[in-house]
Amino acid sequence: MTLPIPKIANVPDGAVERQTSRVIAHKRWSDDGFELIFERKGLCFDAGRLITLHGRSLLEDRSYTISSGEQDPHLHVLYRVVPNGVLTPQLATLTPEDEVQWSGPYGQFVVRDPQRPLWFIATGTGIAPCRAYLRTYPDIDLTVVHGVRREEELFFRPELESHRYIPCLTQQAEPFYHGRVTAYLENQDCPTDAHYYLCGAYEMIYDMQALLIRKGVPATHIFVEGYYYKLET
Numbered sequence: 001m002t003l004p005i006p007k008i009a010n011v012p013d014g015a016v017e018r019q020t021s022r023v024i025a026h027k028r029w030s031d032d033g034f035e036l037i038f039e040r041k042g043l044c045f046d047a048g049r050l051i052t053l054h055g056r057s058l059l060e061d062r063s064y065t066i067s068s069g070e071q072d073p074h075l076h077v078l079y080r081v082v083p084n085g086v087l088t089p090q091l092a093t094l095t096p097e098d099e100v101q102w103s104g105p106y107g108q109f110v111v112r113d114p115q116r117p118l119w120f121i122a123t124g125t126g127i128a129p130c131r132a133y134l135r136t137y138p139d140i141d142l143t144v145v146h147g148v149r150r151e152e153e154l155f156f157r158p159e160l161e162s163h164r165y166i167p168c169l170t171q172q173a174e175p176f177y178h179g180r181v182t183a184y185l186e187n188q189d190c191p192t193d194a195h196y197y198l199c200g201a202y203e204m205i206y207d208m209q210a211l212l213i214r215k216g217v218p219a220t221h222i223f224v225e226g227y228y229y230k231l232e233t
């Protein structure tokens with residue numbers, strides 16, 4: 001079977017060397033969830049691609065999905081402050097007019113076929129690429145299943161709600177589905193012609209891949225982007 005060919009911008013990986021951008025805004029979504037908005041500096045990218053945010057040394061550099069759309073004026077990055085993390089506590093101190101250093105773009109978690117039904121299944125900040133897809137392809141046939149701990153972590157909810165949107169909350173019962181995304185999908189029909197994009201914790205991705213394949217979804221219809229191993233809830 002032939003794998004679908006991803007649409008990648010005419011920009012090779014890492015084409016843009018280290019840039020310094022001015023912070024435009026820093027939005028707080030939850031206790032530890034933030035959206036950093038900064039100058040785009042003319043970057044050309046496909047929705048779903050990544051940039052590196054640079055820390056004080058190479059060891060502090062980290063990858064982030066650009067959560068803004070291809071035509072948006074600024075770059076947006078959604079992140080969660082990891083307790084005792086290296087870079088995210090530094091990011092959290094940034095205020096408008098501060099500078100952020102970045103380079104990129106890279107990665108291949110792009111929309112393969114915008115005409116096809118797309119199921120986006122994410123945990124936590126793994127919803128970031130979905131926001132970039134939606135900003136870029138507003139008419140896409142989208143189903144979003146987003147797993148978070150509490151309602152306040154439903155990042156981008158106002159934009160996602162205009163599509164089929166299923167929040168799955170692990171630490172809160174009402175008004176949404178109470179449980180993990182895998183438990184929710186276990187009892188759903190999963191169309192085998194759709195494309196499935198899985199993003200966030202590796203543990204969810206592995207479980208979800210197995211579940212979807214068990215339900216008859218071809219492996220070639222499943223695309224994944226792992227962010228982290230979930231060492232704590």
Ligand SMILES: Cc1cc2nc3c(=O)[nH]c(=O)nc-3n(C[C@H](O)[C@H](O)[C@H](O)COP(=O)(O)OP(=O)(O)OC[C@H]3O[C@@H](n4cnc5c(N)ncnc54)[C@H](O)[C@@H]3O)c2cc1C
Nearest residue numbers: 062063064065078079080082085086087088125227228229
């Ligand atoms: C391809 C790719 C894309 C990524 N895109 C994003 C993104 O758009 N937004 C984002 O928030 N993160 C994203 N990440 C994770 C990001 O690169 C950092 O790992 C994260 O922000 C923590 O950085 P830190 O230096 O503060 O913590 P570190 O000191 O590097 O991390 C300590 C530990 O925290 C855990 N951890 C890391 N990220 C999270 C998280 N989000 N939630 C819970 N635990 C976590 C991991 O177990 C990690 O070992 C991405 C990672 C990859 C590989």
